[in-house]
Amino acid sequence: MIGLVAVDGPGRPLAEELHARWPESSHVHRASRGNCSQPPDVLHFALHRYRSVVAVAPLPAVVSLLTGGLVTLPRGTALLCLDPQRRWVIPMAGGDAAEALSVEVAAALGVTPVPTGHAPVPGHPPGPGHLRRAAESGTPEDAPVLRITDREDPGHGDVLVLPRTLVVGIGAAGGAGPAEAVRLLEETLEEAGLPRSAVARLATVAGKADHPAVRWAAFCLGGVPVDEHPAQALAGVPVPNPSALVGAAVGTASVAEAAALTSAPGGRLVVAKRKSATVTVAVARAALRGRITLIGLGAAAAGRPAPRLPAELRDASAVVGTPEALDALDVLAAAEALDAADVLATAEAAAGPLRPTTRRIAVDVAAGTTTDGAGAPLDPVGAAAHLAAHGHAVALVALGDGAALAVPPGPYEVHHVSAPPAAHHQGDPA
The missing domain is CATH 3.30.420.180 (CobE/GbiG C-terminal domain)
Incomplete structure (x- = not known):
């Protein structure tokens, strides 16, 4: 789920319009200076509830909120600033996940995405449609570039955001x-x-x-x-x-x-x-720490009840696994949609276990097509570690319980999650 925060009144129409484009995967929060839903409180709440947040407000207003001491930005959260006048969308934090989401927002609303300099990881192509939408967005060559850096302003007309690092x-x-x-x-x-x-x-x-x-x-x-x-x-x-x-x-x-x-x-x-x-x-x-969540998808054998997918998948900016594991993920998502008991759960399950901008990275070890920045081939574990070392929240999926996956130590947290118990389809024995 993506949090859409209308920081003030002028931003509400655009937040509502974006929500109408993504009704199953977004939620609107409206701030008001006249009651208890003050802008700092609403933005802080959204940043700590969702892994991706789009703040609809002028850039100076968002920067002021982030540096005013009342709003904290959790590690790994993707934050975008969307201009209420429909001119641009700027990824402010969250690396490649925020960059990809800005392209999605630009394609949905027809605004200009402002690049931040987060290039795709070598050997890891963006998800389906991202490159096409980036080309179709028609970003002007002289568009301002947002630089998120703790170095002095390099000039050249760039928009600078200074994180406290x-x-x-x-x-x-x-x-x-x-x-x-x-x-x-x-x-x-x-x-x-x-x-x-x-x-x-x-x-x-x-x-x-x-x-x-x-x-x-x-x-x-x-x-x-x-x-x-x-x-x-x-x-x-x-x-x-x-x-x-x-x-x-x-x-x-x-x-x-x-x-x-x-x-x-x-x-x-x-x-x-x-x-x-x-x-x-x-x-x-300070170090930029990422996160790897090891997720076992179960046996995924024909005729057996499908396990429910862990909620941690929705928090990932990238999902890494073998082609077979990613195919099994799709199968389990479809089975979960069939098992949903109410309209809301059905809609969420049908939208899939991933956010619209989460990258799917299928690592074919035999083909050796996935490499690090130096061109060295990576297996699924190596690819997940490479992304997490650059600050990403990564879900590493595998068939079975995933217990055999061994992640090397690095600048990231490692969590192990097994798929919740199987759900019985209609007609399956209890």
């Missing part, structure tokens, strides 16, 4: 002054080409969050939160620039670098330790 680690000696801390921080960000608005939080050693220099730095960054980490925990974090002198003084050989990495688990340093007389800073970028 950076963590600044900071260490301050007892006599460190607020002005010194902010001066070092600003110089460090400027030299690295990193805007201060991309900083999500500060991180330091336990007992330093109330230091005047740390508090002033947090205030100057817009009131970002300050994480404190015990010295013992920081002492175990590998860093490129440890200091024995600092270790003897505070119990950890690194404060700025270790604290930044600890508050950005799985991330990496983008600026190593910089120091002034009494202050040190370092910058880490």
Whole structure:
């Protein structure tokens, strides 16, 4: 299900029109500034209820909501901004899933999709019809490009959205002054080409969050939160620039670098330790983590009751499996539609277990047609891991219970889901 959020009155007609195009796979939420359904509340609710959300509002309004502290964007959620004046649709978060959904919205409403620079994964063609609809949309060559980056604005007329992906680690000696801390921080960000608005939080050693220099730095960054980490925990974090002198003084050989990495688990340093007389800073970028859900489809043998399909399939931006597994998925979806007991369930089942823009990636191991960016062949597990490592929510489907699937460790979460119990068709023995 796709959430359609009319942030204000002018966006309601377009949200209703898009819902009329996708009546079985979308739901409209209408915000109003005159009652309890305020825009931040409605957008926050939708982002935490659906894996894909289309916000119908001017781009500055959506960016303001996301950066105002009242709305959080869950990892992996696809968010689009649809102009109420029917000019364009912009994918703001969600990678390839958002890119594909923007093409779907453009085809449905006749608006211009604004590309974000998320190219299709090599060897993984988009789902049926996506390339055709992109060509038919007639995107002008001079159309603005939305860049979602924590780097400084590259210019060239692009529309820039700055996600808060950076963590600044900071260490301050007892006599460190607020002005010194902010001066070092600003110089460090400027030299690295990193805007201060991309900083999500500060991180330091336990007992330093109330230091005047740390508090002033947090205030100057817009009131970002300050994480404190015990010295013992920081002492175990590998860093490129440890200091024995600092270790003897505070119990950890690194404060700025270790604290930044600890508050950005799985991330990496983008600026190593910089120091002034009494202050040190370092910058880490948070990791982009995806998700792999292993789904066993059951035996799918002829004459046997079909299991019900897991709801997790609707959350995936891509479904990966062998051609046989994807064919079985279609068979089970058709069987589930026949078993639906009421009109709403029948409509949802008939629409299929996947969202309109979820990519189906059939990996034929024998043919060796699916490869990674370097051209190396991938099996279904490798293809799922490759997508999840780039932040996607991936459903890896397999015949049987899927217990034999072994996913290598990586920057993603792994969940195992078995198909719910079989549903009996009419005429089947109870």
